[in-house]
Amino acid sequence: MTKISKDIINNWSNLIRQKVFKFKDTNSIGPQSNLLTLLNQILKITTDKYEISSKNWFNGFNFLFCNQDNVNVGSDGYDNYQAPVDSNNHQLFLRRLWVKGDLNFLQPSPPINSSLECIEKIKNVRFINENVFVQIERKFYELLKINGNNEKSSEDNLKLIENRVMMYTNQLYHQSPPPTEDSKISIKSDEKISIKFKISPIDLLKYSMLTYNLHKIHYDFKYAHSIENLPALLVHGPLQITLLLYYFQHKYPNLTPKNFTYRTFQPCFCGDEVGIVIEKLSSEVGVKKLINQFEQKKEDGETEEEVFFELSLINVETGKAYMRGKLIC
Structure with missing residues (x-):
């Protein structure tokens, strides 16, 4: 594994913060129904499976949609598309951990079966005590049809903004x-x-x-x-x-x-x-x-x-x- 230095991290940071990642999906009922069933089983709650579908995105259901492609997975199985790498695209860290974040709910949940787009950017990278903290911003839009088949996102149909911070480390x-x-x-x-x-x-x-x-x-x-x-x-x-x-x-x-x-x-x-x-x-x-x-x-x-x-x-x-x-x- 490559010896990690501040210069290597800074070089990667300068490149990754220029990139914009876009993921499209459909706000389908199937995954939400299945997640609702899972949550009710864990919490032993009895409720109508479709009772709160209009509020699902206020409950963390956005995590079901617009996720990574899993094309370039790391040794831990997760996609490395936003993981710190060296100039040869080699993985630098063994582990990644969820640290903190926030969810800003701007509008009601998108209608069922509506088209979605998530625009994702790296907002900040910090190198602290041999660990790297990466702040990711994810903006969820409902795509609206323009002139028939063309779909477009705009600030008017921005539904939710999620920020998350991941820590990359080699400490067990x-x-x-x-x-x-x-x-x-x-x-x-x-x-x-x-x-x-x-x-x-x-x-x-x-x-x-x-x-x-x-x-x-x-x-x-x-x-x-x-x-x-x-x-x-x-x-x-x-x-x-x-x-x-x-x-x-x-x-x-x-x-x-x-x-x-x-x-x-x-x-x-x-x-x-x-x-x-x-x-x-x-x-x-x-x-x-x-x-x-x-x-x-x-x-x-x-x-x-x-x-x-x-x-x-x-x-x-x-x-x-x-x-x-x-x-x-």
Whole structure:
């Protein structure tokens, strides 16, 4: 493997940030129906399969569409089209991890069977302590027919903007020290935990198939353990986001999300007992910071009141957070 230097990363960064990646898809009912069934099985929720199709994209269902082509897969099984490489296109890092991101919901979900286009760009690359952090922006458009068959995207039909940060590293997984207070939920009783569940290997395989995700850490235990030193299969970052947003919508069906900003703290492993904690934030708890991070555009004269929540995916036994995010509705 090529010796990694700041110059190599800078050269790759200068090239990759000039590129624009475009993926087309169809907002079909099949993948959404199958994902809805999977989520209901994991969370043990009984509901009409098509009941919330008009709000699916507020629940993380955008992760089903406009995904990578898997043409140039790396040693870990995932597509290397945005992974740091040297001048000979050789892979530089063994592992990639989901770090943080946000979802900005600009319009209602696209109609079923509408044409979609995702325009994807690398916004930022940072080289820190031999690791590389890559920020990716993904804009989802509903394609509108112009003059018959020609389809066009424009800012008027921009549905959603997703940002994600991936970390590329050659460090193997090792057991973390006890969680800090920042990553713990103070639980005096089970009252704060809205729901408890476990995610099985079959659940992860189904989600990998639905999202065209060939990353081996989600379905190949032999690879995950022997190569990356993981104790169990890893739960996808997008699946964790989707579980939080979908369960929130189940509890608060009359609220419409506008923005969800999150970060990961610890890996979530298959077989862990997982809980979801939903807390409504007061004006004294993080709301001022949220307002500074996210400015909601309003029409003249509109006086809509925003509501703020903190959503956490936690380990029931230890109280540590796998993922935590701030949601604005």
